[in-house]
Amino acid sequence: MAVTLKDLARELGISITTVSRGLAGYDDVAEETQLRIKDTAERLGYQPNLTARRLQKQQTGILGFIMPTFGPRFSDPFFSEFIAGIGNEAANHDFDLLVSTHPPDSDGERKTYQRAVTRAWVDGLIVVRTREEDARIQLLCQHNFPFVAFGRTDDEYDFPFVDEDSEAGMRALVQHFIDLGHRHIAFISPPSGLMFGRYRLKGFQDTMADNGLPVPSGWIVEGDMTQRGGAELTEQILALTPRPTAILAGNDLMALGVMNRLQQHGFTVGEDIAVGGFDDIPLVEHTHPPLTTIHQPIYEIGRRTCDMLIDIINGRSPTNPHVLLTPTLVVRASSGQPIA
Amino acid sequence: MAVTLKDLARELGISITTVSRGLAGYDDVAEETQLRIKDTAERLGYQPNLTARRLQKQQTGILGFIMPTFGPRFSDPFFSEFIAGIGNEAANHDFDLLVSTHPPDSDGERKTYQRAVTRAWVDGLIVVRTREEDARIQLLCQHNFPFVAFGRTDDEYDFPFVDEDSEAGMRALVQHFIDLGHRHIAFISPPSGLMFGRYRLKGFQDTMADNGLPVPSGWIVEGDMTQRGGAELTEQILALTPRPTAILAGNDLMALGVMNRLQQHGFTVGEDIAVGGFDDIPLVEHTHPPLTTIHQPIYEIGRRTCDMLIDIINGRSPTNPHVLLTPTLVVRASSGQPIA
């Protein structure tokens, strides 16, 4: 079916080796032979067999990305954009991207990571949504398997990562609302166990404390990162006394849920109650009102994560294996005008 | 590094061949030997090398999915959900999923398809967002390369596909609005060139005609599938006379854009102006107001597409190579009450 080196060799009446080296452009092949080789390769439509090359080189040329997703209908735009980032960068370096999805901490996830470290499945992995005591990272480190994480962890392993400074981001967001005059601010935190959630929560708590603002119990609730979750928790928050003048969510999707539920209750977001999010997913620029949030360059983060991974796979140690990006505050209408 | 058949053979003092067959469970291996083999394999943590197996079997065990995306910040939730569907189904059958992204009709896209058909890159492809005169499908058909499309085309090739009946879906949507009393309905169509856009447009036009409702020029505008696009076109639509009482969009993302822009202009969606979408992405259940739309089971479609592809790769001809699913109308508040 497909044209192989052997076919070319037969056609040209020379050895397979010479053909191989001619194609690779080695300079120990007569110039004229080179030309003849490349010519017939072209003519016969030769394409090297990647599997064979991989076997020989003991490399797969494939990067793995295991998405930690809950049920099937997840729609966190984070993932599409992140995949685009790593995928395009991988393609630039002639790597392919293998994607699989597993619920976090599930058996399937464990098996897949196990497979990665024990058989020659992929050359390296990209890990996202790092967790406290992250078993994936422990495994990868123990096996000395090439990977880069988007996010840090709290254990003692030293590993390459790209991360955004969630704490700094959340500080900026909270301070913005405090500067607008808000004193009663409720917070919907990401699920505990996720490192970035922890940083965002800390950013909230510290900034409130720094400004001498108490955070009574019940003013911090734990969400599930979904829009529905944000909507439901809004009910609890509206029952607080005094009623919060601002609600901040640990991610944009939850913030959207909050806005919608508030509107259903007849509140005008940005006037009656202010809302803030985190991520700056493309959607929130066009909501009504547009959402004040913290911008993360997800595509760019994907690109850099992938780039670092490829460096590691190729045996180059990355210039800076611990990249921490500072996200920026994006003020839109949902945070409203200064209040009394 | 990794344990190979050779290692096992040496350890056991038997031949590689026997080990291989023992592991595969051939019944021409002494039961006792079988046990010893499996035992040491377990003990030494043997995992077969996939690349070697692939080379031998002349199969990659990989399915390819080339996402047609525009710029980096695409966030159509369609893709995340679709990937989850095909990915999980692929995993069930021990296939991996390779994902790459390219702008539609770009050079990169062409090269990638070319690569798929000429070298042993993947065992089969999944094609989405079929186009008029779709070059990808023509190429795949000519090379007799295994693939399944989500969507049909207008040319003469006969190929396996899964599709939802966009025309029927749009008919249901339009009829719903007409039944509510709307006579002046504007439509934002998907970009021309995409097959599903064509069906949705036809569904709109035919249903209007069937109900004796004229559609003056300017009442159908072409959108780009994004929220921003929907928002911007809303301006044009609001300038029409008489002002439309309902605006229908070719997908949910655009419908969201429409709703938001209407709200910015002070309209109450579902009262002053009704809005309808298409896709039922998870987001729109929780918008304010929730969006009336046509539900497509994207995850399920991904699953079935993948399933059919695996059948084809394995040489089983699919029971039904032309699956057409009828999407369902989901009525929510954005379509409002019957009007005069």
Place this chain on the structure above:
DNA sequence: TTGAAAGCGCTAACAC
């Protein structure tokens, strides 16, 4: 019941 040998398509060390 087991083993030797060939071969998948490619690369690379080492002759000639």
Place this chain on the structure above:
DNA sequence: GTGTTAGCGCTTTCAA
């Protein structure tokens, strides 16, 4: 410059 040979790890005839 070019060819011979070996080998990546696995599966599969074919003999023994």
